[in-house]
Amino acid sequence: MSDAKEKSVGDYQHGIDTMNRLWGKSVTEQLRSIWKKANPDVERYITAFAMGEVWSRPVLDLKTRSLLCLAAAVALEREDQVRLHTQGALHSGASSAEVTETIIHLMIYAGFPAAWQAMVIASKVITEYEGRKSK
Numbered sequence: 001m002s003d004a005k006e007k008s009v010g011d012y013q014h015g016i017d018t019m020n021r022l023w024g025k026s027v028t029e030q031l032r033s034i035w036k037k038a039n040p041d042v043e044r045y046i047t048a049f050a051m052g053e054v055w056s057r058p059v060l061d062l063k064t065r066s067l068l069c070l071a072a073a074v075a076l077e078r079e080d081q082v083r084l085h086t087q088g089a090l091h092s093g094a095s096s097a098e099v100t101e102t103i104i105h106l107m108i109y110a111g112f113p114a115a116w117q118a119m120v121i122a123s124k125v126i127t128e129y130e131g132r133k134s135k
Contacts, residue, residue, distance in 0.1 A: 005044075012044065015052030022055070022062050022088045062092035067102050074103055074118040077108035082118045086125040096126045 019028040035043035056063055057076035058064055073081035089099050108116040 010065070011052030012048040012055050013052070014045035015050070018056050019047070019064070021092070022051075022066065023084075023091055027087065060075045063089060063094045067094060067098065068094050070099065070102055070118075070122075071106055071110075074114055075104040077110075077114045081103065081122055082121045083125055086122045087129065090126065090129045096130065099126060 016028065019031070023031070029118065032043050035046055055062070066085050070082065070085040072088055074086055086099055090096070100119065103115050103118050103122055106118070
């Protein structure tokens with residue numbers, strides 16, 4: 001096997017491992033299925049490159065990366081991404097206070113409507129997450 005092929009296979013598995021740590025196995029499987037249905041290359045690029053190479057870099061931990069992505073999702077008003085990265089932040093060790101503070105901070109940079117919309121979504125995710133944790 002060529003070095004490039006080995007790296008690609010390694011990055012792909014590393015991406016799956018990173019997603020499992022970030023969101024848990026069931027969410028990872030759901031996401032990969034959605035991406036594969038859209039286009040198998042989409043799933044491969046997200047898994048190997050985004051998750052296997054970029055998200056797996058050693059300097060920032062998954063919690064920090066999740067909060068950064070949450071901030072970007074708030075600014076871009078991407079509801080599904082707000083939901084996903086709120087889940088990832090909580091699953092990676094962020095407190096509900098850190099999630100809400102991230103969104104409040106974005107009010108001055110992304111605007112009140114974007115932050116308000118994100119807070120509604122994040123509050124639901126936090127309630128669901130805390131409900132599962134208390135069981």
